[in-house]
Amino acid sequence: xxxxxxxxGLETQFRTREGxxxxxxxxxxxxxxxxxxxxxxxxxxxxxxxxxxxxRLIPSPPGKVSAxxxxxxxxxxxxxxxxxxxxxxxxxxxxVFQDPMTSFNPVLTIGRQVSxxxxxxxxxxxxxxDDRVVEMLTKVGIPNPRDRLNDYPHQFSGGMRQRVMIxxxxxxxxxxxxxxxxxxxxxxxIQAQIVELAKRIRDDLGMAxxxxxxxxxxxxxxxxxxAVMYGGYIIETAPIRDVYAHPxxxxxxxxxxxxxxMDESGQRRLVSIDGLPPVLLEKPNFCPFAPRCKxxxxxxxxxxxxxxxxxxxxxxxxxxxxxxxxxR
Amino acid sequence: MxxxxxxxxxxxxxxxxxxxxxxxxxxxxxxxxxxxxxxxDIVKxxxxxxxxxxxxxxxxxxxxxLQLHRxxxxxxxxxxxxxxxxxxxxxxKTRRRMQMIxxxxxxxxxxxxxxxxxxxxxxxxxxxxxxxDTQGHAERLLKLVGLNPAYTSRYPHEFxxxxxxxxxxxxxxxxxxxxxVCDEPISALDVSIQAQVVNLLEDLQAKLGLTYLFIAxxxxxxxxxxxxxxxxxxxxxxxxxxxxxxxxxxLHPYTQALLSAVPIPDPAIEANRKRIILTGDVPSPVNxxxxxxxxxxxxxxxxxxxxxxxxxxxxxxGHWVACHMV
Ligand SMILES: Nc1ncnc2c1ncn2[C@@H]1O[C@H](COP(=O)(O)OP(=O)(O)OP(=O)(O)O)[C@@H](O)[C@H]1O
Ligand SMILES: Nc1ncnc2c1ncn2[C@@H]1O[C@H](COP(=O)(O)OP(=O)(O)OP(=O)(O)O)[C@@H](O)[C@H]1O
Ligand code: SF4
Ligand code: SF4
Ligand SMILES: [Mg+2]
Ligand SMILES: [Mg+2]
Numbered sequence: 001x002x003x004x005x006x007x008x009g010l011e012t013q014f015r016t017r018e019g020x021x022x023x024x025x026x027x028x029x030x031x032x033x034x035x036x037x038x039x040x041x042x043x044x045x046x047x048x049x050x051x052x053x054x055x056r057l058i059p060s061p062p063g064k065v066s067a068x069x070x071x072x073x074x075x076x077x078x079x080x081x082x083x084x085x086x087x088x089x090x091x092x093x094x095x096v097f098q099d100p101m102t103s104f105n106p107v108l109t110i111g112r113q114v115s116x117x118x119x120x121x122x123x124x125x126x127x128x129x130d131d132r133v134v135e136m137l138t139k140v141g142i143p144n145p146r147d148r149l150n151d152y153p154h155q156f157s158g159g160m161r162q163r164v165m166i167x168x169x170x171x172x173x174x175x176x177x178x179x180x181x182x183x184x185x186x187x188x189x190i191q192a193q194i195v196e197l198a199k200r201i202r203d204d205l206g207m208a209x210x211x212x213x214x215x216x217x218x219x220x221x222x223x224x225x226x227a228v229m230y231g232g233y234i235i236e237t238a239p240i241r242d243v244y245a246h247p248x249x250x251x252x253x254x255x256x257x258x259x260x261x262m263d264e265s266g267q268r269r270l271v272s273i274d275g276l277p278p279v280l281l282e283k284p285n286f287c288p289f290a291p292r293c294k295x296x297x298x299x300x301x302x303x304x305x306x307x308x309x310x311x312x313x314x315x316x317x318x319x320x321x322x323x324x325x326x327x328r
Numbered sequence: 329m330x331x332x333x334x335x336x337x338x339x340x341x342x343x344x345x346x347x348x349x350x351x352x353x354x355x356x357x358x359x360x361x362x363x364x365x366x367x368x369d370i371v372k373x374x375x376x377x378x379x380x381x382x383x384x385x386x387x388x389x390x391x392x393x394l395q396l397h398r399x400x401x402x403x404x405x406x407x408x409x410x411x412x413x414x415x416x417x418x419x420x421k422t423r424r425r426m427q428m429i430x431x432x433x434x435x436x437x438x439x440x441x442x443x444x445x446x447x448x449x450x451x452x453x454x455x456x457x458x459x460x461d462t463q464g465h466a467e468r469l470l471k472l473v474g475l476n477p478a479y480t481s482r483y484p485h486e487f488x489x490x491x492x493x494x495x496x497x498x499x500x501x502x503x504x505x506x507x508x509v510c511d512e513p514i515s516a517l518d519v520s521i522q523a524q525v526v527n528l529l530e531d532l533q534a535k536l537g538l539t540y541l542f543i544a545x546x547x548x549x550x551x552x553x554x555x556x557x558x559x560x561x562x563x564x565x566x567x568x569x570x571x572x573x574x575x576x577x578x579l580h581p582y583t584q585a586l587l588s589a590v591p592i593p594d595p596a597i598e599a600n601r602k603r604i605i606l607t608g609d610v611p612s613p614v615n616x617x618x619x620x621x622x623x624x625x626x627x628x629x630x631x632x633x634x635x636x637x638x639x640x641x642x643x644x645x646g647h648w649v650a651c652h653m654v
Contacts (some may be wrong), residue, residue, distance in 0.1 A: 014461070023473060042519060042520060043518050067453045074355065080409040080446040092542065137397060141607075146626030157609045159609055185329035187382050187545065187610075188381070188545065188547065188586060188589040188590055189381065189585060189586060189589045189605075189606045190381075190609070191589065192588075192589035192591075192603055192605055192606075193606070193607075194604055195591075196603065196605055214519055215591070216519075216593040217548070217590070217591030217592060217593045218391055218591045220591060220592065220593050220594055220595045220597075221595065221599070221601065229514070240593045240595045241596060242437075243597055244593065244594055244596075245596075254520060255520060256593065257517060257523075258520055258522065258523035258654045259523075259548070259593050260549050260551065261548060261592060261593060261594075262547065262548050262551060262590050262592055263573065263592050267424070269530075270523035270526055270527055271523065272520070272523035272524040272527055273521075273523070273524075274522075274524070276488050276490070276521075277518065277520070290345040319591070324653060
């Protein structure tokens with residue numbers, strides 16, 4: 001598999017009343033063809049800003065992408081003309097958002113909205129576009145799709161809107177689908193429907209996926225690789241099974257310990273992570289997790305650890321090996 | 329659980345919200361069948377989990393128990409008294425022993441009051457303290473929920489979500505309740521903070537002998553915290569049993585699907601899991617399906633399910649279920 005997307009040293013800040021918010025502080029990751037990358041982390045850690053920066057969707061002001069590259073098939077998305085990036089967003093990299101209601105226009109029919117990218121980017125006529133839309137709506141499991149082309153967004157349930165949103169993202173057969181918490185607002189049975197749908201479509205169309213979530217359960221069954229974010233940094237990346245079997249950053253370890261599991265016998269006390277996530281008003285010159293970390297050593301307060309290779313395919317940003325409790 | 333003493337007994341509780349139409353003369357044209365005949369007991373000192381999908385009537389059940397929504401019909405017995413029949417001062421006094429904590433720790437605290445005032449206001453209303461003693465009570469309660477007692481003069485916006493939820497818990501504890509209805513108390517919190525609040529609720533239960541009705545849609549968390557679990561679907565309880573029985577021998581097809589939909593944070597297990605994927609969406613509570621309410625999505629529905637409402641019955645001791653096929 002070759003590298004489809006390569007993000008290097010991405011940095012984004014926002015100017016706010018309280019000061020400069022350092023939302024993303026030098027994030028790097030790659031995405032191979034057909035691969036599913038999960039990005040997990042708590043609210044405010046920079047997951048959305050990372051992908052929005054990459055796609056040039058950060059409102060400026062107050063935001064500014066101040067450093068980094070985002071190479072898509074070798075070309076830097078951050079340096080393209082507005083027309084080029086718009087074309088890529090419309091046809092090659094698509095996005096699905098958490099709240100489908102905010103991404104639909106309430107006064108346009110679903111048929112019009114889903115077919116728009118086909119007419120704009122693929123030069124199809126109305127009839128061709130409608131046929132393609134019906135095909136995609138069928139794929140995402142909307143019953144009687146032809147009858148529903150003239151319905152408005154509010155006439156669909158939350159789960160159905162999310163499926164239509166996915167259909168809209170897929171009409172042009174993009175190479176990359178970016179899904180930003182697409183199931184967070186949905187019930188578990190509907191969430192399971194959407195995850196199954198994403199897997200089926202990925203296997204059918206062979207596209208790469210970036211799936212953003214704070215749910216370590218959902219992503220376990222879906223991703224090939226995982227990147228864990230904390231305070232604007234990626235703090236651990238590895239193939240999905242390695243992350244769960246050998247979490248190598250104290251934060252990842254803490255997150256996994258704080259989750260109750262359905263397959264556990266008995267009732268153990270949950271391991272909680274004390275303290276609070278960081279405010280991002282300063283770029284720390286120490287480890288951002290240090291104030292909450294059980295493994296903290298002197299060095300953690302002196303130097304912010306970079307992502308370090310700890311085994312061939314596994315990186316972690318931590319001075320300590322949490323398995324032994326000793327410095328690496 | 330000492331001698332299984334029943335603290336609360338809910339009998340055939342119904343709450344319909346009328347749908348009105350008309351400009352000059354309002355006429356009732358229908359009703360949202362939010363809660364449509366639920367019965368259960370809560371035993372002293374236990375945690376009863378109440379789960380189900382959005383809109384199935386969990387919050388309405390909690391509120392109807394506390395008489396924050398007056399039930400359409402049915403009874404709620406607390407210490408032998410039917411709250412539905414009580415009014416005014418007697419209701420207010422009885423209800424003091426039952427408190428509620430809410431999902432949204434932002435909306436449920438008055439932004440213009442200090443944390444000390446927020447926590448002790450209900451005590452003043454119920455004449456449980458005097459103005460000069462409030463400071464001491466506020467500090468004691470903050471300590472009880474793991475917050476710095478020096479925070480009494482701060483305002484809600486100066487706290488994080490998890491800390492605000494602790495303040496909400498302190499306010500509920502101020503009235504020395506026996507029962508706390510926890511309505512999704514952790515859903516709005518970050519993952520790493522959820523465990524802090526759940527551990528706190530468990531510690532307080534052990535220390536103060538509290539009884540909880542724990543409303544949530546996260547089945548892993550409900551399994552973690554509950555002694556028994558009730559599963560709701562479209563206004564009714566479809567299954568009710570002990571935690572271990574429910575998670576190992578679920579009998580109702582809806583419970584089975586719900587459990588199978590919950591992801592397990594372990595890629596090795598997820599890779600080989602078979603899921604029951606329910607088709608379609610939950611029907612509208614304005615016109616719930618005839619017979620069994622789950623029949624429009626049930627993978628094993630038969631003709632009888634359309635004709636006849638399945639009875640909620642005890643199939644093995646302590647295991648209640650409403651399904652014709654069980
Ligand atoms: N338009 C904006 N103006 C100011 N700050 C912003 C803006 N957008 C994002 N931020 C800040 O950037 C940081 C990262 O935000 P981001 O939306 O990427 O978080 P996230 O990881 O996606 O969180 P969530 O899980 O809540 O969606 C946050 O501290 C946020 O407050
Ligand atoms: N005050 C009200 N007036 C009219 N309908 C209401 C009112 N409160 C709730 N409902 C309706 O009653 C039904 C049950 O709502 P309820 O809030 O009890 O569900 P829930 O199980 O708590 O859902 P959630 O998980 O989303 O909180 C829903 O259809 C809801 O729209
Ligand atoms: S570098 Fe130090 S403080 Fe940071 S996570 Fe590792 S041990 Fe903890
Ligand atoms: S009564 Fe019929 S429709 Fe209802 S859950 Fe049982 S089998 Fe399914
Ligand atoms: Mg986000
Ligand atoms: Mg509710």
